[in-house]
Structure formats: structure tokens, C-alpha cells
Amino acid sequence: MKYDIALRGVGGQGGIAISVIIAKAAMAEGLKVKQSEVHGMSQRGGEVSAFLRLSDKEPSSPMIPKGSADLILAFEPLEALRSLPWLKPDVGRIISAASPFKNIPNYPDTEAMLSELKAMPRTMVVDADKLAKEAGNAKTANAVLVGVAARYLPIKAESLEAALREQFASKGEAIVEANLKAFALGRAL
Numbered sequence: 001m002k003y004d005i006a007l008r009g010v011g012g013q014g015g016i017a018i019s020v021i022i023a024k025a026a027m028a029e030g031l032k033v034k035q036s037e038v039h040g041m042s043q044r045g046g047e048v049s050a051f052l053r054l055s056d057k058e059p060s061s062p063m064i065p066k067g068s069a070d071l072i073l074a075f076e077p078l079e080a081l082r083s084l085p086w087l088k089p090d091v092g093r094i095i096s097a098a099s100p101f102k103n104i105p106n107y108p109d110t111e112a113m114l115s116e117l118k119a120m121p122r123t124m125v126v127d128a129d130k131l132a133k134e135a136g137n138a139k140t141a142n143a144v145l146v147g148v149a150a151r152y153l154p155i156k157a158e159s160l161e162a163a164l165r166e167q168f169a170s171k172g173e174a175i176v177e178a179n180l181k182a183f184a185l186g187r188a189l
Contacts, residue, residue, distance in 0.1 A: 001031075003154050004064045005052040008083045009075030010101045014142045018073070019050035021146065021167050025159035026054045036062035046103070047079065054154060073149055075142060076101040077113045077125070094123040095148050097141060124148060124189070131185045137175065140182035147186020157187060 005022065009015035016037055023033045034053040053059035066085045072094045074080030080096035087094065096117055100110050117125050126148055128141035135144070143164060150157045164183055168176045 001054075001056045001154060002059070003054045003071075004069045004088075005054070005071045005073060005153075006064055006069040006083050006086045007050040007052065007073045007075075008079035009048050010079065010103055011046055011048050013048070013075040013101065014139075015048050015075050016050055017167060018075075018142045018146060019052055021160065021163045022052055022054075022153065022155070024163040024166065025155045026052075028159050028162065029155055031056060031154070032058045034059040034062035036064075047082075049079075049083075071095065071149060071152055073145060075145065077110070077117055078108060080117055081113060092122065093152055094120065095145055095152075096123070096125050097128040097145060098125050099127070099129045099141075126186070126189065128186070132182050135178050135182035135185055137178035137182070140179050143179040143182035144186040147183040148189055150183070150187050 007015050007019050019035060023035055026033050031054045036051045051062060051064040064086055068088050069086040069092055070088055072080060072083045072087055074083060074096040077096050077100055080094055098114060114125055117123055128144040131144045132138050132141040146160060150160055161180060164179050165176050168179050
């Protein structure tokens with residue numbers, strides 16, 4: 001078994017934390033994990049990406065070759081579209097947040113990008129911000145996306161919940177519970 005994930009977003013969106021959560025859940029189930037992070041100009045709102053390779057055997061490299069990602073998990077739509085070269089043809093999935101992070105003056109038209117994404121097979125565009133607010137904390141949008149992705153990941157939902165709990169435990173029980181609720185709302189989509 002081998003499962004490659006490209007996580008793409010913008011600095012400050014929490015993409016690296018989400019890659020750590022998925023990696024911890026996979027390792028808790030005995031999977032081998034290789035992770036690679038590219039921070040770019042993250043402090044200035046630049047691109048941030050992480051590659052996760054999950055396998056029952058030791059992955060040879062932390063980098064995912066173009067055309068081999070089973071899942072692209074994007075925290076905003078422009079980064080989802082910019083990640084398409086990594087998507088595995090005919091079987092790869094995209095899960096993207098719908099809300100843009102407009103960090104450049106010539107940011108493309110949001111509706112055009114969302115239409116392009118929604119027209120692609122095996123793609124879900126999620127109003128993660130809305131569900132995060134419903135969960136009680138606007139900062140839990142990424143937990144919503146992990147909840148959506150849970151049905152496709154080779155990891156049990158309970159392992160992802162445990163990793164979420166561990167990741168946010170130092171922030172207090174209210175933050176933990178908001179993230180778990182956001183995860184559950186994502187799973188219910």
C-alpha cells in the first residue's frame with residue numbers, strides 16, 4: 001500500500017500542522033511516513049506545501065513525483081489549481097477550501113477558479129470557513145478539510161481524531177473540542 005498526499009496552502013493557514021496531524025495518525029496505525037515541507041515566503045503569505053507519503057513499506061523519498069499524488073488537500077482554491085501537475089491521472093482526488101486567500105494583487109477571479117475546480121472529476125470544493133464557524137471557531141477550517149479527506153485516507157477516523165486531540169491539547173479543551181466538531185462536520189459532508 002502506498003498513498004501520496006500533497007497539502008497546499010499559504011503561509012499562516014496551518015497546512016504544516018495538518019500534515020503533522022495526518023502523519024501522526026498514520027504512524028499510530030503502523031504506517032511508514034515520509035514528509036517534506038516547503039515554506040517559501042510563508043511569513044509574507046507565500047506558498048506553503050507539504051508532501052506526505054504513507055506506506056506499509058519505507059517510502060524511498062519524501063518528495064512526491066509529479067503525476068503521483070492520490071490526494072491534493074488545498075487550503076485555498078488557487079493553490080489547488082497550481083497543484084494539478086502533482087495529481088495522479090484518472091484516480092487522484094482534490095479537496096479544496098472554497099475561500100480564497102488573496103495575497104497577491106493580480107489574484108485570479110474567484111468564481112472562475114471555483115468553477116474550474118468544480119468541473120473536475122473527483123473534486124470537492126468545501127466551504128470550510130462556514131463549517132468552522134458552525135463548529136464554534138473560525139480557525140478550525142483545516143480540521144473540516146481533514147474530516148472530508150478522512151473517507152479517502154488509508155487511516156481510521158479515530159486515529160485522526162486522536163492526532164487532532166494531541167496536536168491541540170496544549171491550547172485547551174475548548175480548542176480541542178472545536179477542532180473535533182469541525183472534523184465531524186467535514187466527515188458528514
